[in-house]
Amino acid sequence: MESELAVLAGQAASTMVNGMATAGWERAQRALGDLWRRVYPERADTVVAELDEARLEVLEARQNGHGPAEEAFVNEWRTRLRRMLAAHPEMLPEF
Numbered sequence: 001m002e003s004e005l006a007v008l009a010g011q012a013a014s015t016m017v018n019g020m021a022t023a024g025w026e027r028a029q030r031a032l033g034d035l036w037r038r039v040y041p042e043r044a045d046t047v048v049a050e051l052d053e054a055r056l057e058v059l060e061a062r063q064n065g066h067g068p069a070e071e072a073f074v075n076e077w078r079t080r081l082r083r084m085l086a087a088h089p090e091m092l093p094e095f
Helices: 002-019 025-039 044-063 067-087
Strands: none
16 A cells, blocks of 8 residues: 555656646646645645745756756655545545
8 A cells, every 4th residue: 555655656746847837837836725625724824935935946946957856845845645545534535
């Protein structure tokens, strides 16, 4: 189960960080904020604010060609998503 969580969280984090530089950013941010509101409502506003900050840093990293910085964000959000899904398996999608 842990390896499946890691894969799912990794895919979600990568998609989210890639989405930070696209027109779909607001939709992705809203979806992640909604997820956090269902699981940790007291932390949701903080997570959304952190996503805004991370987005600015990802855009700057892309502009400056600094791939490792972007990968660091993927790793950070992979860990956060994996922990959240491990603590709340009811949030896992049905396959």
